[in-house]
Amino acid sequence: MLNWISAHQQMIYIVILMIFLGIEVIGRVPSVLHTPLMSGANAIHGVVIIGAIIVMGKAEDGNYLALILGFLAVVLGTINVVGGFVVTDRMLEMFKKKK
Amino acid sequence: MSLLATIYIISSVTFILGLKMLSNPASARRGNQIAAIGMTIAILGTIFLYEDNGQKLHNYVWIFAGIIIxxxxxxxxxxxxxxxxxxEMVSLFNGMGGACAALISIVEFNHMQNAAEILKGDQSNGYFIPNFSFGFxxxxxxxxxxxxxxxxxxIIAWGKLNGKIKDFSFKGQHIVNIIxxxxxxxxxxxxxxxxxESINNISFHFYIILFLAILYGIFFVLPIGGADMPVVISLLNSFTGVAAACGGFLYDNKAMLTGGILVGAAGTLLTILMCKAMNRSLKNVLIGSFGASATSSGVKKEQGAYKEISLSDAAVVMSYAHKVMIVPGYGLAVAQAQHACHELEKLLTEKGVEVKYAIHPVAGRMPGHMNVLLAEADVSYDNLLEMEQANEQFPTTDVVLVLGANDVVNPAAKTDPSSPIYGMPILDVELAKACIVNKRSMKPGYAGIENDLFFQPKTSMLFGxxxxxxxxxxxxIKNL
Incomplete structure (x- = not known):
């Protein structure tokens, strides 16, 4: 356990700092923006697509489990990213038009 | 590799910047675009530059096919x-992200298993697995x-929002969930x-976890009321963020870690902020004790009588008013009545009536819901009044038309300290000369409490x- 922590201390620092930053960054959001912000954050966690790409790209030719699941992961991850950003943009477009 | 590391740093910064800008109305749209650009370079960088032990990724056809689809x-x-x-769309996208994270875990577990089998076969290594693997x-x-x-x-939240899945709960479900x-x-x-030790049947153990986790996800969301879904989606959104961060740990990938944890933290706070805007606690939303506690406190009061108004009377009252204020609520959203609402507004305006909309910040139970909805129906932004402005204008308003809103116009929030919504800012519709309330029935609203407004002499009900x-x-009105 201790070995694991010291081997990954960089990551752990990032985790801690990001927790505080995440809270700080959206601390004063007006309630009208709650929904677009949720949607935008939803698109950002689509960064999980990177993991899917790595899984896919490392899958050996004969490993069908990895190939199929990896492919599925890439598709789903992309839907998350692309759909998330487009939907957020559409929502915010509405807000802009009115002003 | 160093170029890829730089790319990941840049995209991490764009995520932070994007989120920051998203929380300000003026910069929100650009913030979203900046984060999208960061995401694009991170994806392209991963595809073309990622190396593992000096080996580049392969299966490009599969990767691009997946991305294109x-x-x-x-x-x-x-x-x-x-x-x-x-x-519900956001919820569906969020579910995709969660599924993506789970699939990554399944494949990586399979890798780990294969690696361990090789290790096990090699007797010189014994049963040795390096310490960090346990962490992995x-x-x-x-x-x-x-x-x-x-x-x-x-997926359940999505189904509930579009009405495909009904509320479902059984006694003691919370206890079952906890167990x-x-x-x-x-x-x-x-x-x-x-x-x-049990490398051969470990998959079974692993898939049991998968199955139970899916079951838990279903049970967790099923009993929560449809109106609370945005809060739940926001919470699940932050879950997916944490799941993405797990991937960051697995691949030692700082961009995934940054993005994931950032969303995890921001999403959690956003969930709490959403609850606050509705004057509720997260515990209340999740356990749903709101209705239960309310029945004990407020409802025993004498109900009194309400009076109904006929359509033609309502039409007359509104067409001969000087100023009409429309208060939209969840009922309007459910009935998809925003276009009809705009039409009524136009018609009345032609007749020389001044028509405004009073928007409560949490009307519709999704912050900003009404703004977006009415914007879709081309209602002019100038006619939308925020709560403070609207409250100033109610005393000079002749008729207030409440469309499917309930708790946001409940005077108990100001007058009755025992009410569960006491302290929530409301629209003071009772200050207007007359008030017409459209509801589907006399059933209490979302908070599960009676609304005194409906029994006041100035108020008349228009059911449907x-x-x-x-x-x-x-x-x-056209026939008048």
Whole structure:
């Protein structure tokens, strides 16, 4: 356990700092923006697509489990990213038009 | 590799910047675009520059096919979805992200298993697995559990929002849920410990966790009321963020870690802020004790009598008023009545009536819901009044038309300290000369409490589905 922590201390620092930053960054959001912000954050966690790409790209030719699941992961991850950003943009477009 | 590291740093910064800008109305749209650019370079960088032990990625055909399919599906879904269906779309996308994280865990677990089998066959290595691998197995399990819960929960939330899935709960469900969660965590904690001894049937153990996590996700969301879904989606959203961060640990990938944890933290705070805007606590939303506690406090009061108004009377009252204020609420959203509402507004304006909308910040139970909805129906932004402005204008208003709103106009929030919504800012519609309330029935609103407003002498009720009532009202006014 201790070995694991010291081997990954960089990551752990990032985790801690990001927790505080995440809270700080959206601390004063007006309630009208709650929904677009949720949607935008939803698109950002689509960064999980990177993991899917790595899984896919490392899958050996004969490993069908990895190939199929990896492919599925890439598709789903992309839907998350692309759909998330487009939907957020559409929502915010509405807000802009009115002003 | 160093170029890729730089790319990841840049995209991490764009995520932070994007989120920051998203929380300000003026910069929100650009913030979203900046984050999207960061995401694009991170994806392209990963595809072309990622190396593992000096080996580049392969299976490019598969990767690009996946991205193209996902990209087309995602864009079409996002472009075609109706404005009123936004929250369920977000939920669906979120579920995809959760599923993606869970799938990564499954494949990586399989890798780990294969690697361990090779190690085991090699007697010189004995049963030795380096220390960090245990950490990795835990991370894989964590990614699996959170990803699956998020996936299953989001799909249920999606189904509930578009009416495909009904509320469902049984007695003691919360206890079952807690026990289920404990079992999942116990199994996940135990898995790495006997990973090597029982390498042959470890998959079974792993898939049991997957199954239970999905089950938990379903049970977790099922009993929560449809109106609370945005809060739940926001919570699941932050779950998926954490699941993505697990991937960051697995691949030692700082961009995934940054993005994931950032969303996890921001999403959690956003969930709490949303609850606050509705004057509720997260515990209340999740356990749903709101209605239960309310029955004991407020409802015993004498109900009194309410009076109904006929469509033609309502039409007359409104057409001869000087100023009409429309208060939209959840009922309007459910009935998809925003276009009919705009039509009524135009008709009345032609007759020389001044028509405004009073928008409560949490009307519709999704912050900003009414703004987006009315914007879709081309209602001019100048006619939308925020709560403070609207409250100033109620005393000079002749008729208030409440469309499917209830708790946001309940005077108990100001007068009755024992009321569960006491302290929530409301629209002071009772200050207007007359008030017409459109509801489907006398059933209490979302908070489960009676509304004194309905029994006041100035108030008259107009029952029916908001869209139908509005259309009939328009017909009546035209016939005057």
């Amino acid at each position: 996902g990209g087309i599906v995602g864009t079409l879904a996002a472009k075609k979805v109706k404005m009123t269906a936004m929250p 197995i835990y991370i894989i399990c964590l990614g699996l559990v959170i990803g699956s819960i998020s996936f299953a929960g989001s 289920l969660l404990i079992i999942i965590l116990g199994l996940a904690a135990y898995l790495p410990i006997h990973f090597l 589905d908001a869209k139908k009532v509005l259309q009939d009202l328009i017909g009546e």
